[in-house]
Amino acid sequence: MLALALALAVTCAAGAYLATSRDVLRAVIGLSLLGSAVNLVLLAAGRLGPSAPPILEEGRSAFGAVANPLPQALVLTAIVIGFALTCFALVLVLRLMQAARVDDTAQLRFAEPPAVDTVKPPEESDELAERTDGAAALRRRDEPC
Amino acid sequence: MKFAGDVLLRNVCSRVYVLALIVSVWILLRGHNEPGGGFIGGLVAAAASIALAMAFGAELAARRFPFRAPVRCGVLGVLITVASGVPALWRGEAYLTHPWSKLELGVFSLDLSSVLLFDLGVYLCVWGALGGLALELLELDASEDQA
Amino acid sequence: MLALAPLLVPLVTALVTALAASRPRTQRVLSFAGSLAFLAAAALLLERVNTGETLRIAFGAWPIEHGIGFAIDRLGGLMVFVTALMGFATLLYAESDVDAPRRAPYLAPLVHGLLAGVAASFATADLFNLYVWFELMLVCAAGLLVLGGRLRQLDGALKYLALNLLGTLLLLVGVAMVYGLTGRLAFDELRSASEHVAAAPLSAVLGLLVLALLLKSGAFPLFSWLPAAYPTLPAPLLALFAGLLTKVGAYAILRLVADVVPRAPTLYDGAFATALGWIAAATMLAGVLGAAYHWDLRRILAFHIVSQIGYILLAIALGSTAGASAAIFYTVHHIVVKANLFLVAGLVASATGSYDLRRSGGVLAARPWLAALFAVPALSLVGIPPFSGFWAKWLVLRESLALGRYAWAAVALLVSALTLYSVAKIWLEAFWKPLPAHVEANSAATPTEQRPALAACALLGLVTLSISFAPQALVEFADAAALALRGGGQQ
Numbered sequence: 001m002l003a004l005a006l007a008l009a010v011t012c013a014a015g016a017y018l019a020t021s022r023d024v025l026r027a028v029i030g031l032s033l034l035g036s037a038v039n040l041v042l043l044a045a046g047r048l049g050p051s052a053p054p055i056l057e058e059g060r061s062a063f064g065a066v067a068n069p070l071p072q073a074l075v076l077t078a079i080v081i082g083f084a085l086t087c088f089a090l091v092l093v094l095r096l097m098q099a100a101r102v103d104d105t106a107q108l109r110f111a112e113p114p115a116v117d118t119v120k121p122p123e124e125s126d127e128l129a130e131r132t133d134g135a136a137a138l139r140r141r142d143e144p145c
Numbered sequence: 146m147k148f149a150g151d152v153l154l155r156n157v158c159s160r161v162y163v164l165a166l167i168v169s170v171w172i173l174l175r176g177h178n179e180p181g182g183g184f185i186g187g188l189v190a191a192a193a194s195i196a197l198a199m200a201f202g203a204e205l206a207a208r209r210f211p212f213r214a215p216v217r218c219g220v221l222g223v224l225i226t227v228a229s230g231v232p233a234l235w236r237g238e239a240y241l242t243h244p245w246s247k248l249e250l251g252v253f254s255l256d257l258s259s260v261l262l263f264d265l266g267v268y269l270c271v272w273g274a275l276g277g278l279a280l281e282l283l284e285l286d287a288s289e290d291q292a
Numbered sequence: 293m294l295a296l297a298p299l300l301v302p303l304v305t306a307l308v309t310a311l312a313a314s315r316p317r318t319q320r321v322l323s324f325a326g327s328l329a330f331l332a333a334a335a336l337l338l339e340r341v342n343t344g345e346t347l348r349i350a351f352g353a354w355p356i357e358h359g360i361g362f363a364i365d366r367l368g369g370l371m372v373f374v375t376a377l378m379g380f381a382t383l384l385y386a387e388s389d390v391d392a393p394r395r396a397p398y399l400a401p402l403v404h405g406l407l408a409g410v411a412a413s414f415a416t417a418d419l420f421n422l423y424v425w426f427e428l429m430l431v432c433a434a435g436l437l438v439l440g441g442r443l444r445q446l447d448g449a450l451k452y453l454a455l456n457l458l459g460t461l462l463l464l465v466g467v468a469m470v471y472g473l474t475g476r477l478a479f480d481e482l483r484s485a486s487e488h489v490a491a492a493p494l495s496a497v498l499g500l501l502v503l504a505l506l507l508k509s510g511a512f513p514l515f516s517w518l519p520a521a522y523p524t525l526p527a528p529l530l531a532l533f534a535g536l537l538t539k540v541g542a543y544a545i546l547r548l549v550a551d552v553v554p555r556a557p558t559l560y561d562g563a564f565a566t567a568l569g570w571i572a573a574a575t576m577l578a579g580v581l582g583a584a585y586h587w588d589l590r591r592i593l594a595f596h597i598v599s600q601i602g603y604i605l606l607a608i609a610l611g612s613t614a615g616a617s618a619a620i621f622y623t624v625h626h627i628v629v630k631a632n633l634f635l636v637a638g639l640v641a642s643a644t645g646s647y648d649l650r651r652s653g654g655v656l657a658a659r660p661w662l663a664a665l666f667a668v669p670a671l672s673l674v675g676i677p678p679f680s681g682f683w684a685k686w687l688v689l690r691e692s693l694a695l696g697r698y699a700w701a702a703v704a705l706l707v708s709a710l711t712l713y714s715v716a717k718i719w720l721e722a723f724w725k726p727l728p729a730h731v732e733a734n735s736a737a738t739p740t741e742q743r744p745a746l747a748a749c750a751l752l753g754l755v756t757l758s759i760s761f762a763p764q765a766l767v768e769f770a771d772a773a774a775l776a777l778r779g780g781g782q783q
Contacts, residue, residue, distance in 0.1 A: 019458075024450070027454065031457050031461075034458075034461055035457075035461060038465055038468070041464075041465050041468045041469075042467075042471075044472075045468040047472075070358070070471075071471070074467075074468075076184075077420070077424065078464060080184065081424070081427045084274070085430070085431065085453075085457060085460075087275070087278050088278075088431065088453070090282070091278065091282060092449060092450055092453065094285055095285070095438075095441075095446060096443075096446040096447065096450060098289065099443050100446075100447070110443045110444045110447040111444050111448035111451060111521060111523070111524050112519070112520045121586050123648065124523075124588045124647070124648055216310065216313075217311060220310045220311055223307055224304075224307050224308075227300065227303065227307070238353055239349055239350050239351060239352060239353045240349060240352075241351045241352040242352050242353040243352070
């Protein structure tokens with residue numbers, strides 16, 4: 001149990017260190033590591049005990065000392081979901097790095113531009129005019145993509 | 146991604162593709178009472194598609210998916226999964242209760258259930274979703290090489 | 293079987309529209325058909341739960357300690373109905389080309405997937421299942437955020453994804469702790485199991501869960517992802533996000549604090565509830581002060597979301613049945629009003645060519661009907677009688693005064709005054725003042741098909757007006773829903 005707790009602590013620390021990194025790709029890897037740590041927490045919450053698979057032989061009707069199957073089911077779901085989210089985050093980060101040509105989170109200030117004036121908020125980029133061009137937009141929407 | 150040993154890669158990967166797909170189907174069918182199942186079968190199939198994509202390019206690998214496109218494969222997989230729970234509703238039970246029956250084939254008998262449909266749906270979904278994602282990443286990589 | 297509808301109808305619609313992705317006209321027809329089917333099913337569901345019946349499903353016929361179940365009571369049924377209504381209104385608005393989202397082939401599947409995640413999290417009766425639906429919502433929301441493909445959207449999506457992923461991980465740790473403490477995950481089982489757990493570990497675990505849900509609902513101090521990511525969205529999607537996503541977090545907190553762990557407000561002589569109340573007060577203030585600072589219409593309204601979530605959290609923190617009832621009323625009022633404000637903001641921006649208030653003006657002179665469409669939700673947001681916001685705030689204030697929470701009531705009144713300032717700023721800058729001379733009227737941004745947008749805004753405005761002038765029906769429903777929580781009351 002102590003070994004598991006230590007492993008969890010190390011994984012969490014590594015994940016948190018990476019997740020707060022300035023390199024955007026490392027941040028994604030850090031979040032993924034944190035996800036692994038949380039999966040370990042789920043497993044540990046079900047108490048670590050016997051490791052025999054919870055499968056009944058033919059003709060038997062009661063379990064002996066077997067592993068608790070419920071946390072295993074929970075962890076499986078969590079792994080799948082975490083995996084899918086990590087994949088999505090990776091593709092997002094790669095496209096972002098391609099588009100912005102930087103991988104420094106301190107320079108990724110496109111959604112919330114920093115204030116240049118101490119009093120007034122920054123001017124925002126207005127995408128409304130670029131997005132709608134009236135009738136052309138309506139015609140385009142019915143074309144196959 | 147061009148490798149110097151292109152011919153070697155293509156030959157190996159086309160054979161690996163077929164073998165890996167057979168293994169993935171075996172894993173799918175074995176999954177109910179033994180380690181295996183739809184998810185891991187789908188992962189192996191996705192690995193097969195990635196191997197094919199590395200040798201022949203992402204477009205060709207995408208066309209080799211069931212239903213001709215990874216996304217369509219994934220979506221139809223989820224539809225099959227959702228539909229596999231419906232027979233339970235017709236029988237008046239809760240959704241996703243899977244009925245079992247035995248098929249006697251002379252010397253041995255097969256246990257049949259709609260769980261296999263559920264698992265098949267998961268298999269197609271995982272293959273389509275993860276395979277499609279991996280192919281997308283490969284294309285991203287290739288377009289970066291060209292840019 | 294009707295209890296399956298919140299999950300299956302939008303999910304099947306999402307899958308079917310994903311298959312029709314290469315045929316835009318077919319996809320639109322299927323999307324609308326699915327949305328109308330969902331609305332009809334949700335209305336039927338609401339009728340059924342209004343009789344006091346709780347619709348239950350145990351998936352796979354597993355017994356409750358091993359399986360996942362849905363349990364839709366009055367509260368769940370009301371929230372599912374409001375979800376269906378929001379889905380229909382935003383899809384209707386997206387038919388126009390007012391600040392229209394880019395016509396990507398996977399817009400409709402993602403929207404319906406989001407609706408499925410939201411509706412299923414209102415219907416579920418299992419803590420881990422709640423996490424799963426939160427994840428479905430997160431994936432679909434992130435997908436919708438990146439749909440335009442522009443740099444702003446990718447950046448906003450990254451911020452949204454990173455922080456919400458952190459919230460998800462915290463939620464999962466909380467669920468693990470609950471399982472470790474009680475060995476149970478279903479709401480019905482947890483209700484009885486939590487009575488026998490010592491106060492210290494229970495409050496720690498509950499605190500962790502509530503912290504994760506506070507992050508998801510945009511409470512102080514973990515709300516910065518909201519004004520960073522939301523303003524990059526086009527108007528109909530923004531209305532959908534603003535109306536639904538944060539409210540699922542608030543609903544989950546209400547469920548936990550008032551239903552699953554009914555002794556939560558009294559843990560440590562009420563310290564738990566007091567802490568939640570002060571967080572709510574800080575949220576209200578932080579939100580409205582942020583709204584007062586900004587000049588971009590979307591950012592102002594995004595900060596208002598944060599501020600109004602504070603009111604709902606305050607009502608939950610009051611801990612009494614009347615407080616829960618006030619929270620339910622406020623949630624319904626707020627979903628409708630907030631979505632309506634964002635939809636009207638899209639129309640205003642298309643009239644002036646810009647979302648920035650410094651570059652807009654003259655809308656009252658040019659389109660007086662738009663001013664009327666804006667006035668209804670705006671006055672309701674501030675809390676001017678007789679609009680729905682007034683009743684909602686009055687319910688919250690009355691209960692907080694009755695329980696002796698004078699400081700919180702004072703903060704709520706102050707925040708109302710600041711909200712009035714913020715809304716008045718929008719009115720004066722966008723509607724009252726003439727268009728600034730240095731901004732020429734942007735003809736490139738004039739939409740040609742506005743009628744669906746107007747219809748959507750009018751629909752939501754009508755809902756707000758009906759709650760405003762006949763609040764008794766909703767108040768009674770909210771009271772009955774709050775009574776049915778805590779596992780009691782067979783009504």
